[in-house]
Amino acid sequence: MTALIPIGIFAALGAVSGIALTVASKVFEVKEDKRIAEIGDTLPQANCGGCGYSGCADYAAAVVEKGAACNLCRPGGDAAAAKIAQIMGQEAQDVIELTAFVRCAGDCNSTEHKYIYDGIQSCAASNRYYSGSKLCTSGCLGYGDCVSACPNGAIQIKDRIAKVDQKKCIGCGLCATACPNKIISIRPATQVYEVYCVSRSNAKETRAVCPNGCVACRMCEKACPSGAIKVENNHAVIDYDLCTGCGECAKACRFGVIKEVR
Amino acid sequence: MSYIMIIVSCVFVNNIVLSQFMGICPFLGVSKQVKSSVGMGAAVIFVMVCATAVTYPIYLLLERFEITYLRTIAFILVIALFVQLVEMILKKKLPPLYRALGVYLPLITTNCAVLGVTIGNIDNDYTFTQSLTNAFGTGAAFTLALVLFSGVRARIEDCDFPETFKGVPATMIAAAIVSLSFMGFSGII
Incomplete structure (x- = not known):
């Protein structure tokens, strides 16, 4: 019997609150699309x-x-x-899928190390010491900050350079934010050709540290029929909106810096 | 205790946020802009006064049947009701403020400051009008703390802190210093 009183009081309380809220929701109704x-x-x-x-x-x-x-x-x-x-009531359009791409080809076979880095195995940390241990200061540092940032396990460090598995990548852009040198671009998944270098140094300095570097000779710029490729800051950059994927730039590049992404 | 004493006591001496450390979540969450902090303060005052007006008679009822141990759950029910009401009214009448307050508006439901006021009224043996005064004063105290702190935060935004202290740590330290300043009022009443 003693249990019934609190139950009754609370039932009444709940009922009154419920009715009050129902009335209020009708009075203050906001018409949403x-x-x-x-x-x-x-x-x-x-x-x-x-x-x-x-x-x-x-x-x-x-x-x-x-x-x-x-x-x-x-x-x-x-x-x-x-x-x-x-x-x-619109016409359906496919989603533009994006993937990440590491714009560097300076693996352990091409660029040398200027010192042996034995500190915390992170790009951000090694970047503090003379812009990383590799001779090239613009490229991939190779300690895998992007690997730990990737939620889908799409990036691997192979031969001291990060490589994105284009099939696994979901294009979230977390690796691009994590990279201290900002060499990872988020680009349409349909993009076939890419420039494998972002060196800001001039031709002589770039070639001195890496045989795979872009020397900014502008041959690709001349070869491109749609004006999608431009040399900026001593390396070629593709405008993804203009690129038709014809591959003329890759044929024109004598140093093999522009290649098909696999 | 006179009504003025109650107000002075809860606004300055026993400030709900800065001396009793209740309602810290919206204190840190909504104090980014002076405008939204005033709106939040107004919403909290409304909820506190209305909740007190309803919980006081409910407590008398619970006392009558000797089931005061159920006061917490009854009070939270009433508070939730008024928070829902405020949410509906704001959504209808002041959509920009509704968006600015965001998740902190429904969170008033679980704001311990509101429950603290309603239970404090009972524990201090306040009469009905004294309870209402206390509820209004506490709401005003909450608003004062929020507005003061939003001013402090506006200054923090412009300061060049060391990288380690930027963002939340600087805000926390500033909150501690603002709280420290309110210790000067302790013992006045």
Whole structure:
């Protein structure tokens, strides 16, 4: 009997609160576009921020209210993009998949070490000592900060140089942030040709430390029919938006710096 | 105890955040801008006063049936109700503030400052009007702490700290110093 009183009081309390909230939710109802909730349901709720908005809910609202593109969700892939396009009544577009690429070919067979580094095995740490142990100061440091940053195990250090497994890479960009020399680019997965060097030194200095370095001869620039490749800061850079993947630059490069990505 | 004494006591001497260390989470979370800290303070004042107005009679009811050991759960129920109400009202009337407060608004539900006020009213044997005064004063104290600290944080943003102290550590140290300054009020009443 004594247990019934508290149960009764709390049941009444709960009922009153419930009724009050129901009434309030009717009075203060905010009309939201139904499509926002629908899009929210199709998104994977990973809240990765890869689309450029702060979380899935924000992206769903941006699609409806600000007209953001339907194909920005990479974890959701083409399936999510197609569904969002359907909800918005637009034509479906495939998701532009991105992958990481290490713009360096200075492995242990090409560039020498100027000292034996025996400290903490991290790129950021070794970079403090005379810009890393390799002779080339712009390239891959080879201590695997990107390897530990990768959530998917897509990067391996082979011959003291980082190599991205293009099939495993999800294009999150965490490795690009972790790299102290910022040599990892996040590029469309369809991109075939890449420049394997980011040396900022002039031709003589670059060739002195690495036989695989870009000498900025501009042969690729002349060969490119679509004007997608430009020499900046003593190395060639591909504009992914303009590149058609014809491969003329790779043929024109006499030093084998521009190659197909495998 | 006169009403003025209650207000002075809870705003300065026993400041809920800076002397009793309750409600630290929104204190650090929402104090980035003066504007959102004022909005948060107003929401907390509303919840505290309303929750006190309802929990006081509920406590009398619980006392009547000698089940006061259930006060915590009853109080949290009432607080949650009012937080939900505030959330709905803000979403409807002030969407920018609703977005600025973000997750900290529903977190008022689990803010120990609100529960602390309602239980403190009972423990101090306040009358109904004294309880309401205490609730309002404590809410005002929370707002004062938040606004003061958002001013301090605006200064911190411009300072050139050593790399190690940037961000959260600098904020924590500043919070400790602001709290220290409120120790000057202790023992006045």
